[in-house]
Amino acid sequence: MLKIALVGVGTVGAAVADILRENKSVITARAGKEIRVVKGIVKNPNRKRDGVDFPLSADYKEATDDPQIDAVVELMGGVEHAYEVVKAALKNKKAVVTANKALLAYRRYELEELANGVPFMYEASVAGGIPIVRALRDGLGANHIESIRGVINGTCNYMLTRMFEKRVSFDRALKEAQELGYAEADPTFDVGGFDAAHKLLILASLAYGIDAKPEDMLIEGIGHLTDEDIAFAEEFGYTIKSLAIAKKRGDKVSLRVHPSFVSRKDMIAKVDGVMNGVSMIGDMSGETFYYGAGAGGRATASSAVADLIAIARGETSPMLGFRRANERQLSVARKDEIESKYYIRVLVEDVAGVLAQTAAILASRDISIETVLQRKKRVKKEWANLLLSTHKAREVDLIAALKEIGALAFVKSPPVMLRIES
Amino acid sequence: MLKIALVGVGTVGAAVADILRENKSVITARAGKEIRVVKGIVKNPNRKRDGVDFPLSADYKEATDDPQIDAVVELMGGVEHAYEVVKAALKNKKAVVTANKALLAYRRYELEELANGVPFMYEASVAGGIPIVRALRDGLGANHIESIRGVINGTCNYMLTRMFEKRVSFDRALKEAQELGYAEADPTFDVGGFDAAHKLLILASLAYGIDAKPEDMLIEGIGHLTDEDIAFAEEFGYTIKSLAIAKKRGDKVSLRVHPSFVSRKDMIAKVDGVMNGVSMIGDMSGETFYYGAGAGGRATASSAVADLIAIARGETSPMLGFRRANERQLSVARKDEIESKYYIRVLVEDVAGVLAQTAAILASRDISIETVLQRKKRVKKEWANLLLSTHKAREVDLIAALKEIGALAFVKSPPVMLRIES
Numbered sequence: 001m002l003k004i005a006l007v008g009v010g011t012v013g014a015a016v017a018d019i020l021r022e023n024k025s026v027i028t029a030r031a032g033k034e035i036r037v038v039k040g041i042v043k044n045p046n047r048k049r050d051g052v053d054f055p056l057s058a059d060y061k062e063a064t065d066d067p068q069i070d071a072v073v074e075l076m077g078g079v080e081h082a083y084e085v086v087k088a089a090l091k092n093k094k095a096v097v098t099a100n101k102a103l104l105a106y107r108r109y110e111l112e113e114l115a116n117g118v119p120f121m122y123e124a125s126v127a128g129g130i131p132i133v134r135a136l137r138d139g140l141g142a143n144h145i146e147s148i149r150g151v152i153n154g155t156c157n158y159m160l161t162r163m164f165e166k167r168v169s170f171d172r173a174l175k176e177a178q179e180l181g182y183a184e185a186d187p188t189f190d191v192g193g194f195d196a197a198h199k200l201l202i203l204a205s206l207a208y209g210i211d212a213k214p215e216d217m218l219i220e221g222i223g224h225l226t227d228e229d230i231a232f233a234e235e236f237g238y239t240i241k242s243l244a245i246a247k248k249r250g251d252k253v254s255l256r257v258h259p260s261f262v263s264r265k266d267m268i269a270k271v272d273g274v275m276n277g278v279s280m281i282g283d284m285s286g287e288t289f290y291y292g293a294g295a296g297g298r299a300t301a302s303s304a305v306a307d308l309i310a311i312a313r314g315e316t317s318p319m320l321g322f323r324r325a326n327e328r329q330l331s332v333a334r335k336d337e338i339e340s341k342y343y344i345r346v347l348v349e350d351v352a353g354v355l356a357q358t359a360a361i362l363a364s365r366d367i368s369i370e371t372v373l374q375r376k377k378r379v380k381k382e383w384a385n386l387l388l389s390t391h392k393a394r395e396v397d398l399i400a401a402l403k404e405i406g407a408l409a410f411v412k413s414p415p416v417m418l419r420i421e422s
Numbered sequence: 423m424l425k426i427a428l429v430g431v432g433t434v435g436a437a438v439a440d441i442l443r444e445n446k447s448v449i450t451a452r453a454g455k456e457i458r459v460v461k462g463i464v465k466n467p468n469r470k471r472d473g474v475d476f477p478l479s480a481d482y483k484e485a486t487d488d489p490q491i492d493a494v495v496e497l498m499g500g501v502e503h504a505y506e507v508v509k510a511a512l513k514n515k516k517a518v519v520t521a522n523k524a525l526l527a528y529r530r531y532e533l534e535e536l537a538n539g540v541p542f543m544y545e546a547s548v549a550g551g552i553p554i555v556r557a558l559r560d561g562l563g564a565n566h567i568e569s570i571r572g573v574i575n576g577t578c579n580y581m582l583t584r585m586f587e588k589r590v591s592f593d594r595a596l597k598e599a600q601e602l603g604y605a606e607a608d609p610t611f612d613v614g615g616f617d618a619a620h621k622l623l624i625l626a627s628l629a630y631g632i633d634a635k636p637e638d639m640l641i642e643g644i645g646h647l648t649d650e651d652i653a654f655a656e657e658f659g660y661t662i663k664s665l666a667i668a669k670k671r672g673d674k675v676s677l678r679v680h681p682s683f684v685s686r687k688d689m690i691a692k693v694d695g696v697m698n699g700v701s702m703i704g705d706m707s708g709e710t711f712y713y714g715a716g717a718g719g720r721a722t723a724s725s726a727v728a729d730l731i732a733i734a735r736g737e738t739s740p741m742l743g744f745r746r747a748n749e750r751q752l753s754v755a756r757k758d759e760i761e762s763k764y765y766i767r768v769l770v771e772d773v774a775g776v777l778a779q780t781a782a783i784l785a786s787r788d789i790s791i792e793t794v795l796q797r798k799k800r801v802k803k804e805w806a807n808l809l810l811s812t813h814k815a816r817e818v819d820l821i822a823a824l825k826e827i828g829a830l831a832f833v834k835s836p837p838v839m840l841r842i843e844s
Binding site: 019026027028029030129134139140141142209270282284285290293296298303305306309310313316318321322324325326328 | 437445447449450451452453454455551552553556557560561564565566689692704706707708709710711712713714715718720721723724725727728732735736737738739740744745746747748750
């Protein structure tokens with residue numbers, strides 16, 4: 001028998017206990033032994049909880065220091081206290097399973113060292129019920145990963161789907177997401193791209209062996225998107241997704257989260273609502289794509305239990321996918337070391353010479369225009385939105401050009417830019 | 423170092439050697455040791471081959487009986503001889519990697535017994551570069567798998583995509599597939615559904631622990647599809663895919679391969695051309711979906727090398743996903759124990775009472791009609807195609823009704839039926 005303690009018995013913790021109870025026979029057959037919850041650690045052990053048939057305690061040491069316990073499942077969230085708990089468990093050679101992406105985003109290499117061969121698993125930390133950690137750590141191990149592109153924040157994706165399908169505003173979409181329980185009262189962590197950044201860092205370690213922190217990344221939220229951007233995207237065969245992107249060029253890996261124009265033909269464009277999807281291109285496998293529920297108690301717990309089964313079987317894959325350092329060390333690209341196609345929105349006074357001057361500035365920086373659209377503002381008729389898409393350009397050049405364009409007399413507010421993934 | 427022998431150095435075998443050479447540094451870092459091809463077994467060792475930097479022999483015993491060799495990679499195909507080779511390797515405690523779906527379709531449980539804990543891996547046998555075996559064996563281990571639906575034959579899918587997108591005929595689509603190298607000179611194995619059936623049996627073992635043979639399955643090819651079927655599908659929001667389906671109801675699992683109407687909103691409907699896609703619904707995970715290249719030397723070899731990395735790391739997952747028999751034994755449903763929605767095409771003389779009599783026969787068997795369409799034949803104007811879709815019905819009832827309908831005086835050829843997946 002594999003005896004486990006749940007540290008945190010909220011939605012996911014309770015679902016882990018449910019799954020182990022409801023699917024006991026098939027899990028035992030797959031794992032080769034029963035997996036049983038023998039203890040739960042919670043803030044208030046006296047509160048009555050449904051479906052809890054194991055003893056509760058408020059002291060995490062009753063999990064990490066109890067000799068009968070084989071594995072600790074950390075489901076509290078947060079970085080510092082979770083680190084303390086997990087460290088204590090590893091010190092006592094107990095296997096660890098976690099769904100805690102923030103912990104991994106900040107401390108995964110320290111944890112790898114502490115684990116030192118004791119199983120440390122975290123399938124549930126990225127993309128809920130999709131076994132994406134295994135796909136990258138095991139299934140694509142023969143490949144250099146050329147790129148990862150993920151829709152891995154359900155809140156953003158729900159909102160963008162609503163903004164596209166029903167043309168609701170950002171504020172309305174956010175309110176809906178909050179009412180449905182998809183967004184927190186303070187939505188910054190999801191809508192600002194930080195949640196996706198944490199998850200991407202985990203995938204980037206598995207793909208590239210790269211130690212980076214959220215601070216090293218370009219992270220942009222979806223708060224500045226407007227009706228015009230969505231109409232432009234639709235007109236030219238795109239949708240807009242908040243993408244977490246890792247791209248390898250030579251020995252540099254660019255890591256970023258931002259809203260992106262994506263061709264509607266792309267599999268990643270077909271991920272709608274709260275679902276998650278990840279596309280990964282390997283140099284040998286070509287593109288593979290993974291789709292499923294990115295959140296929800298049962299889907300997330302399904303992944304945590306898969307980790308427990310692996311531990312019961314005697315898991316031997318290295319925690320972060322590498323048994324030793326790769327000879328060819330990769331490093332993180334600077335935030336502005338990006339080349340992309342771009343979409344630009346400029347609010348202008350509708351006078352002669354607007355397009356000519358804008359185009360001249362772009363041309364002077366070697367940025368060539370692909371399409372142009374000008375739309376009069378409905379309310380203020382003497383103003384218009386100038387919408388452009390460019391061919392591939394260097395981001396440093398684009399930013400410089402936008403600064404120049406923003407300073408032109410007829411430009412009414414700072415130009416807005418979005419990247420086009422192709 | 424993990425020393426391997428390739429038994430079979432064709433497209434996939436050569437690609438395995440290429441990948442191990444080209445991606446040596448990253449593979450060594452992930453596996454913890456170098457993986458090196460030290461021998462190849464081929465029919466004619468004297469033929470000159472590009473990129474072969476290891477000794478060749480015609481005698482498989484030089485692979486299976488050589489004490490320096492740790493793992494044998496079987497890439498010959500076929501059942502009997504491959505079984506002999508693999509058996510010899512396992513007897514000498516050598517790990518085995520294979521891409522041979524026919525071998526597994528017929529002999530997987532014997533092989534599991536022979537292996538008896540020696541690693542036996544076959545990621546490359548289903549869906550090429552998509553790590554679908556791992557997803558099912560490891561990632562979804564906490565779940566009862568409610569259904570598997572796979573587009574896992576690239577030849578059929580290429581042809582169906584062409585028939586839909588360009589309205590080319592079956593014969594034309596087949597000729598194109600043959601010219602592009604996607605179909606064999608004798609296409610029966612692919613187009614008849616047998617290749618997909620072999621792959622489905624492997625997935626069904628991982629999901630359900632079920633020992634079945636191709637003979638136990640309902641297998642239908644795509645050869646009887648016509649323009650009318652495709653037009654009807656388009657009109658009502660469907661596409662047609664050759665699906666490999668496993669569905670659990672109670673303790674029975676239905677296993678089948680046949681062309682199916684699929685809603686265009688379904689992820690599986692978005693798998694076009696030679697690509698593969700598999701949707702799996704777990705009782706806890708919900709739907710997860712996997713997409714990628716289902717064939718091609720490098721994609722298939724990418725999966726075989728992933729297996730070698732796992733072996734180098736000390737793989738401990740059970741070959742067919744179960745460490746011991748599940749208490750709740752499942753069994754294969756009879757071929758006609760199907761409930762589905764159906765599409766029916768009947769060629770009729772265009773006279774009064776045709777629809778009334780057809781509808782009466784269906785009603786007498788409790789089959790209710792969802793939509794009806796009648797299309798005059800262009801060439802023979804006094805004939806028409808009567809196209810129907812039904813609500814959910816029992817297949818035994820439907821088959822009986824079609825037999826009765828086929829016997830009506832105004833019916834000009836045996837009615838054709840396709841299942842609608844919903």
